[in-house]
Amino acid sequence: MAVTPFGTRLATAMAAHGPLCVGIDPHASLLDAWGLSDDAEGLRRFSLTVMEAVAGRVAAVKPQAAFFERHGSRGVAVLEEIVAAGRETGTLVIVDAKRGDIGSTMGAYAEAFLRDGSSLAGDALTVSPYLGFGSLTPAVDLALSSGRGLFVLCLTSNTEGHEVQHARTTRGDGGTGASVAAVMAAHAAALNADATPMGSIGLVVGATVGDAAGRTGTDLTAVNGPLLAPGVGAQGAGADELREVFGAARGQVLASSSRGVLRAGPDVAALRAAAGAAAHEAAAALS
Numbered sequence: 001m002a003v004t005p006f007g008t009r010l011a012t013a014m015a016a017h018g019p020l021c022v023g024i025d026p027h028a029s030l031l032d033a034w035g036l037s038d039d040a041e042g043l044r045r046f047s048l049t050v051m052e053a054v055a056g057r058v059a060a061v062k063p064q065a066a067f068f069e070r071h072g073s074r075g076v077a078v079l080e081e082i083v084a085a086g087r088e089t090g091t092l093v094i095v096d097a098k099r100g101d102i103g104s105t106m107g108a109y110a111e112a113f114l115r116d117g118s119s120l121a122g123d124a125l126t127v128s129p130y131l132g133f134g135s136l137t138p139a140v141d142l143a144l145s146s147g148r149g150l151f152v153l154c155l156t157s158n159t160e161g162h163e164v165q166h167a168r169t170t171r172g173d174g175g176t177g178a179s180v181a182a183v184m185a186a187h188a189a190a191l192n193a194d195a196t197p198m199g200s201i202g203l204v205v206g207a208t209v210g211d212a213a214g215r216t217g218t219d220l221t222a223v224n225g226p227l228l229a230p231g232v233g234a235q236g237a238g239a240d241e242l243r244e245v246f247g248a249a250r251g252q253v254l255a256s257s258s259r260g261v262l263r264a265g266p267d268v269a270a271l272r273a274a275a276g277a278a279a280h281e282a283a284a285a286l287s
């Protein structure tokens with residue numbers, strides 16, 4: 001039986017629950033604020049509480065791998081539990097591991113995060129294209145053949161990203177070419193061509209980047225794939241910023257908030273209310 005592509009599954013989830021992804025970022029300070037120990041057991045209780053609050057109620061969750069890896073193998077086992085919980089509850093899981101390496105090694109990362117049967121394989125993976133977009137080919141191939149997706153870093157929410165992402169490439173004749181971000185977006189657009197309602201190769205474009213897409217000549221409307229927008233909430237972006245950054249591309253935006261929602265915990269009802277409010281705000285901003 002043919003698998004349903006990630007882009008289709010995400011579009012359905014966004015239509016049902018609104019354009020919000022809840023980031024699961026168990027910072028040591030949040031574990032402490034929730035009265036949990038900074039160890040694998042605290043991490044597990046934190047993460048399962050977030051899933052209890054939002055699973056089946058938001059379009060996606062995005063566990064940030066570093067916060068699990070810092071607890072060693074027991075932390076990674078908790079990440080596996082979250083991936084399994086997503087599958088059981090029908091909640092899309094974007095594993096935010098930001099992998100990127102030479103193609104032969106990228107193949108192994110793809111096997112870990114995108115292969116059917118791998119305990120770390122959610123529905124999509126964040127990847128870094130800064131070893132060259134072509135180095136991601138093994139991940140692109142496995143994602144597309146398994147009905148999974150990728151979110152390729154394009155214009156990240158941190159200001160340090162400019163020196164790489166806003167830099168101009170050199171044309172064959174030696175003249176100044178497109179920006180690096182625009183080149184990454186064009187690669188994604190090519191992979192998503194003809195997909196409906198949208199393709200499975202998304203981009204990460206921070207909600208904090210202001211008019212960066214325009215300044216770098218990055219055509220977000222042409223991507224025809226999901227645009228993951230972290231930076232909502234704790235990094236200061238809200239409805240106005242989402243509208244400014246995405247303009248006519250706003251229909252494909254999945255706004256992402258971690259601490260802005262997680263700070264409402266550990267009470268499940270309060271977490272659920274915070275996620276609902278964030279989803280409502282994102283929907284209003286992006287409609």
Ligand SMILES: O=C(O)c1cc(=O)[nH]c(=O)n1[C@@H]1O[C@H](COP(=O)(O)O)[C@@H](O)[C@H]1O
Pocket residue numbers: 023025064096126155156157158204205206230231232233234235256257258259260
């Ligand atoms: O890929 C990401 O998710 C990401 C890209 C980016 O440009 N900026 C960014 O903040 N993120 C992630 O999004 C989350 C933001 O968390 P909050 O600032 O707490 O909402 C973190 O897990 C970041 O690693």
